[in-house]
Amino acid sequence: MKNYDVIFIGSGHANWHAAVTLKQAGKSVAMIEKDQIAGTCTNYGCDPKILLDGPFELLAQLKQYNGIGVTDNTAINWTELMAYKHKAIDPLPLQMTALFNQLGIDIVMGAAKLIDTNTVAVNEQKLTAKNIVIGTGQRPAKLNIPGREFLHDSRDFLDLETMPQKITFIGAGIISLEFATIAVELGSTVEIIEFADHALSSFDQYHVAKLVAKLEAAGVKFHFNEAAAQVIAKGDHFEISTTNNLQIKTDYVIDATGRIPNIENIGLEEIAIQTTRGGIVVDDHLRTSVNNIYASGDVIDKQIPRLTPTATFESNYIAQQLLGNDTAINYPAIPSVVFSLPRLAQIGVTTREAEASDKYHTQVVPYGKQLLFQYKNEVDAELTLILDQDNYLVGANIYGNDAPDLINLITMIIDGHLSATALDQMIFAFPSSSIGVISLISTLLHRD
Ligand SMILES: Cc1cc2nc3c(=O)[nH]c(=O)nc-3n(C[C@H](O)[C@H](O)[C@H](O)COP(=O)(O)OP(=O)(O)OC[C@H]3O[C@@H](n4cnc5c(N)ncnc54)[C@H](O)[C@@H]3O)c2cc1C
Numbered sequence: 392m393k394n395y396d397v398i399f400i401g402s403g404h405a406n407w408h409a410a411v412t413l414k415q416a417g418k419s420v421a422m423i424e425k426d427q428i429a430g431t432c433t434n435y436g437c438d439p440k441i442l443l444d445g446p447f448e449l450l451a452q453l454k455q456y457n458g459i460g461v462t463d464n465t466a467i468n469w470t471e472l473m474a475y476k477h478k479a480i481d482p483l484p485l486q487m488t489a490l491f492n493q494l495g496i497d498i499v500m501g502a503a504k505l506i507d508t509n510t511v512a513v514n515e516q517k518l519t520a521k522n523i524v525i526g527t528g529q530r531p532a533k534l535n536i537p538g539r540e541f542l543h544d545s546r547d548f549l550d551l552e553t554m555p556q557k558i559t560f561i562g563a564g565i566i567s568l569e570f571a572t573i574a575v576e577l578g579s580t581v582e583i584i585e586f587a588d589h590a591l592s593s594f595d596q597y598h599v600a601k602l603v604a605k606l607e608a609a610g611v612k613f614h615f616n617e618a619a620a621q622v623i624a625k626g627d628h629f630e631i632s633t634t635n636n637l638q639i640k641t642d643y644v645i646d647a648t649g650r651i652p653n654i655e656n657i658g659l660e661e662i663a664i665q666t667t668r669g670g671i672v673v674d675d676h677l678r679t680s681v682n683n684i685y686a687s688g689d690v691i692d693k694q695i696p697r698l699t700p701t702a703t704f705e706s707n708y709i710a711q712q713l714l715g716n717d718t719a720i721n722y723p724a725i726p727s728v729v730f731s732l733p734r735l736a737q738i739g740v741t742t743r744e745a746e747a748s749d750k751y752h753t754q755v756v757p758y759g760k761q762l763l764f765q766y767k768n769e770v771d772a773e774l775t776l777i778l779d780q781d782n783y784l785v786g787a788n789i790y791g792n793d794a795p796d797l798i799n800l801i802t803m804i805i806d807g808h809l810s811a812t813a814l815d816q817m818i819f820a821f822p823s824s825s826i827g828v829i830s831l832i833s834t835l836l837h838r839d
């Protein structure tokens with residue numbers, strides 16, 4: 392039986408950052424993975440998604456010059472793009488495995504199960520360790536309705552060789568809105584069934600409404616207040632009916648009604664690790680109810696966004712814990728982005744929280760209009776800043792193609808508690824899109 396300092400169950404961002412740090416610090420480390428090395432983000436999530444999205448973003452920007460210099464927009468060849476995706480993404484697990492092996496991390500392929508508080512079974516072997524970290528992530532939820540066998544998920548979409556002519560998404564969450572943006576641009580008839588009366592419930596609803604209107608103008612049909620009830624196969628197509636008897640004919644159905652934690656069949660009940668429907672319960676040191684076993688990433692029962700940067704933050708935190716630092720975890724402000732076109736991003740105090748408290752005030756900055764050519768004629772791009780009573784930035788929402796980068800800039804202003812005076816001490820490259828937004832924000836920020 393092989394004995395380690397630390398065994399990691401799962402090889403996603405929740406675990407591999409810590410595995411590398413601990414190995415480099417001289418610990419013996421094993422990482423067990425039952426599917427593809429490097430987990431969801433690398434193989435079935437952020438990375439393939441953003442690769443496929445690239446030309447769609449460029450096309451959206453080109454369209455902003457229609458009638459003022461650009462006449463003929465390029466068409467996207469999805470099948471060719473998908474071939475490129477396979478070429479770029481498929482080798483990543485092997486490359487990451489080689490990197491981990493080179494560092495001296497033992498990689499074990501197979502489904503891990505805890506036998507006792509120090510022992511993990513995988514295939515026919517048993518491995519022991521002083522500490523174990525569970526980072527088993529999440530999987531797509533699957534609706535329990537008649538015809539569920541016809542439902543596809545995000546992984547299937549990111550592997551589609553040809554885009555179906557008619558595609559229907561169940562759920563108007565992040566995954567649906569990102570993928571609907573792509574499908575409608577390729578000319579598919581896109582419908583979205585959502586049981587709430589709005590989309591993207593955790594995002595600023597003023598910006599969400601603008602995004603929904605933009606997608607509707609592009610041809611996406613939203614059916615709010617509708618819950619999918621059954622899917623029937625009829626010849627070469629499918630018929631979806633809702634609880635209100637709405638009928639939709641479609642070629643392909645994606646169930647994007649959320650993601651659920653992988654907590655089953657890994658021995659948690661046997662050794663009394665506490666879980667809820669939301670995942671593994673941890674304390675403020677990311678320890679489970681069994682003291683030497685930690686949990687990290689998407690599988691944790693947590694209120695913060697389940698994202699790659701939060702999984703990475705937790706992984707780095709656990710590495711430091713296992714190297715002797717005993718401070719409780721303290722999350723900074725966490726940005727979230729919806730990679731639709733335009734993008735939505737948000738961080739920190741929300742507009743809803745700001746409206747309910749006299750500690751904050753909000754300011755809308757229509758930077759698309761104010762910085763027209765720096766932002767490539769994206770006229771409707773705007774951001775809402777949330778400021779505290781001393782005019783320090785505590786939150787923001789962005790609607791615009793540049794949101795993923797702008798929100799990082801704003802993250803630094805929030806985390807650094809930067810005033811306008813502090814920003815004045817820095818020199819930024821000019822002309823650039825960011826310097827424009829920095830100057831607009833500066834006029835509103837605290838001055839010493
Ligand atoms: C379509 C899509 C797009 C996304 N886009 C973004 C984005 O743009 N930005 C962003 O920040 N986040 C995005 N995410 C979320 C991001 O992928 C996750 O937050 C991140 O992957 C979480 O990392 P993790 O290590 O906790 O889990 P995972 O990456 O899911 O890793 C868990 C690993 O554990 C393995 N495992 C499970 N059970 C066992 C077992 N018993 N034994 C051994 N191994 C096991 C799994 O096979 C998996 O490889 C996206 C997710 C999806 C699905």
Ligand SMILES: NC(=O)c1ccc[n+]([C@@H]2O[C@H](COP(=O)([O-])OP(=O)(O)OC[C@H]3O[C@@H](n4cnc5c(N)ncnc54)[C@H](O)[C@@H]3O)[C@@H](O)[C@H]2O)c1
Binds near residue numbers: 569590618
């Ligand atoms: N850009 C990103 O960061 C990114 C991108 C993709 C995925 N992710 C990850 O995936 C998660 C999002 O996954 P998602 O989009 O599947 O979930 P979600 O929670 O964002 O959205 C699910 C939607 O489905 C609706 N719904 C649930 N049951 C329904 C039913 N029976 N009929 C109709 N509608 C129903 C819900 O009301 C909700 O609006 C994120 O939380 C994140 O962890 C992140």
